[in-house]
Amino acid sequence: MKHLLTLALASAWNRRFTLTLTLAAIALSVAMLLGVERTRDAAHESFAHSISGTDLVVGPRTSPVQLMLYAIFRIGEATTNMKWASYQELAQNPDVAWTIPLSIGDSHHGFPVVGTTAAYFEHYHYGLSLPLKFAAGKRFENLFDAVLGAEVAERMRYKVGDRITLSHGTGEFGAEHSDKPFTVVGVLERTGTPVDRSIHVSLEAMEAIHLDWQGGMRIPGLSIPPQFARKFDIAPKEITAALVGLKSRAQVFQVQRAINTSPGEPLLAVLPGVALNELWSMVDVVENTLLVVSGMIVVIGLSGMIVAVWAGLNERRRELAILRSVGAGPGAVIVLLALEGFLLTAFGVALGYALLTLFSLAAAPWMQGRFGVAVPPWPGGGNELALVGLVFAAGLLAALLPAVRACRLSLADGLTPRL
Amino acid sequence: MAQGALIDVDSLVFRWPSASLPCLAIDSLRIEAGERIFLFGPSGSGKSTLLALLAGVLTAQEGKVRVLGTELSSLRRRDRFRVDHIGFVFQQFNLVPYLSVLHNVLLPCRFSAKRAQRAIEAHGTPVDAAQHLLDAMGLTADLRKRKATDLSVGQQQRVAAARALIGSPELIIADEPTSSLDADARQAFLDVLRRQCDRWASTLLFVSHDRQLAVNFDREVNLPAINRVVPEAGAA
Numbered sequence: 086m087k088h089l090l091t092l093a094l095a096s097a098w099n100r101r102f103t104l105t106l107t108l109a110a111i112a113l114s115v116a117m118l119l120g121v122e123r124t125r126d127a128a129h130e131s132f133a134h135s136i137s138g139t140d141l142v143v144g145p146r147t148s149p150v151q152l153m154l155y156a157i158f159r160i161g162e163a164t165t166n167m168k169w170a171s172y173q174e175l176a177q178n179p180d181v182a183w184t185i186p187l188s189i190g191d192s193h194h195g196f197p198v199v200g201t202t203a204a205y206f207e208h209y210h211y212g213l214s215l216p217l218k219f220a221a222g223k224r225f226e227n228l229f230d231a232v233l234g235a236e237v238a239e240r241m242r243y244k245v246g247d248r249i250t251l252s253h254g255t256g257e258f259g260a261e262h263s264d265k266p267f268t269v270v271g272v273l274e275r276t277g278t279p280v281d282r283s284i285h286v287s288l289e290a291m292e293a294i295h296l297d298w299q300g301g302m303r304i305p306g307l308s309i310p311p312q313f314a315r316k317f318d319i320a321p322k323e324i325t326a327a328l329v330g331l332k333s334r335a336q337v338f339q340v341q342r343a344i345n346t347s348p349g350e351p352l353l354a355v356l357p358g359v360a361l362n363e364l365w366s367m368v369d370v371v372e373n374t375l376l377v378v379s380g381m382i383v384v385i386g387l388s389g390m391i392v393a394v395w396a397g398l399n400e401r402r403r404e405l406a407i408l409r410s411v412g413a414g415p416g417a418v419i420v421l422l423a424l425e426g427f428l429l430t431a432f433g434v435a436l437g438y439a440l441l442t443l444f445s446l447a448a449a450p451w452m453q454g455r456f457g458v459a460v461p462p463w464p465g466g467g468n469e470l471a472l473v474g475l476v477f478a479a480g481l482l483a484a485l486l487p488a489v490r491a492c493r494l495s496l497a498d499g500l501t502p503r504l
Numbered sequence: 505m506a507q508g509a510l511i512d513v514d515s516l517v518f519r520w521p522s523a524s525l526p527c528l529a530i531d532s533l534r535i536e537a538g539e540r541i542f543l544f545g546p547s548g549s550g551k552s553t554l555l556a557l558l559a560g561v562l563t564a565q566e567g568k569v570r571v572l573g574t575e576l577s578s579l580r581r582r583d584r585f586r587v588d589h590i591g592f593v594f595q596q597f598n599l600v601p602y603l604s605v606l607h608n609v610l611l612p613c614r615f616s617a618k619r620a621q622r623a624i625e626a627h628g629t630p631v632d633a634a635q636h637l638l639d640a641m642g643l644t645a646d647l648r649k650r651k652a653t654d655l656s657v658g659q660q661q662r663v664a665a666a667r668a669l670i671g672s673p674e675l676i677i678a679d680e681p682t683s684s685l686d687a688d689a690r691q692a693f694l695d696v697l698r699r700q701c702d703r704w705a706s707t708l709l710f711v712s713h714d715r716q717l718a719v720n721f722d723r724e725v726n727l728p729a730i731n732r733v734v735p736e737a738g739a740a
Contacts, residue, residue: 092600095607096602390698406594407594407599407600407611408611409587410560410592411592411611411614412584412587412588413583414581414582414584499556499562500592500594501556
């Protein structure tokens, strides 16, 4: 067996240029397959941890997915709002430990603006119970103060002290609240969640910039300068949603039922974990498509191996005849050829791993910044081992094809190949 | 080998699986141990087929092929038997292109413990045995590390002869080994091959279509004369 391995290696070395190309194809396809698998895993993970520590998300009655989309991901617009009175009632529920009000609807260069209170910086957690941290500056104190998510600051190149104006609505081209500019007082650290894309202001500021507005337009002829805004009633009247933390997690279903069946304003309370899973299942198809596509690329890589080994067979018929004359049986011929395919697969997988690790180490910060998700450099779930096992099995099977052909050729040729 | 012939072919009939008529039918062919046999046959007369049958690569449909008293068709490990007892030299392209000269010569010792053992008994190690044989074949030491394909055809044939002889197998089969050599190289090759067969007491079966070479051998076997098939096939 050892001399067959030596022979296989020497023979492969002799055809190293062709085989290097095959090896590269296998390595790249394996790197791609595992990269997709890991990214999928990481995306799911980071998605599932977009928010943590929050027991219930409460908003006007709509679908749970819709509520999650605008309350957590700040995508789309709420069609109805929740009365401030309902929120206060909720906050006073004896089972409730804390609440974060959220008022969503305005934007700045496409980034959502979130009206909230200091409770946001206190209680909003993400990942495995990580609190929000300031990279620079502090929480908002004055009426027209704003705290930026990491991505907003980075992309727009804002820093503490800069002045920004918000736009009405969530489109890129909404009318500007240019008469009431905000001052950046804080920038949050990166979280990998929708917080990074958000601009946080106080609920009062949200009211203030809409003082002289009605029905999505500025009221003609009415202009209230920012310095006078405080003179008006800028106490919040409506919010879009609220995040709720309970004193005891055990109460969660009870409180949820109480909110969902309350006789007052029709409200909806959802468990974020359940709703996030529901949301994720919507992208299942995309996920699986990605996996299928990268699986097909592996098949192409292995086909390349079959072609390379198969094409080399004809020029190796003499070599096989010589080996048969010195005692190599049909079994040895199969082992010799299958070893080559097996080694190609093994080195391909190893090289693919190395490539993926190098790439993910080098590109992780850039990918995280650009796409919000990076390929983790280390194996994630247990699926990866199963995938590698599958690639190995497929590689062995693919290696056997030319090996069996070689065996039949050499049986027919005997000691004198007919060429 | 006193009790029987080294090669004993009895009532052999061989037909290629795809052919309707047999291509070889030999009533009897005996070669005694130590003989230098010249097997003559024009191309297409079934020489290579007969050699493949003697090597156990092909199996006859009828009759018996005994080598060293062993019935080949009843042997389970014919590949092992072949390398243990037979050394081959072919017409050309004898060497594995990606191995060095030395490793080409060592190949039989890799596949056969028996050949390796005999090489060790004679020279200490298989490598020493290979080097000794290469020297005897007139190949200088600087060629040993070279790739087989770097050598001239004549040199390659002598490397192939060294490989056939290593571990002193009982039988050397040389299938047209000189047809790609010029006249001078041909005679030199024949001389050194015969000398080495004598030295290691190996029986030599030399196959060629060139009858002029027959004078170098103890006995000539004319394949068309002993093969019953050829005249029938010619008549049909």
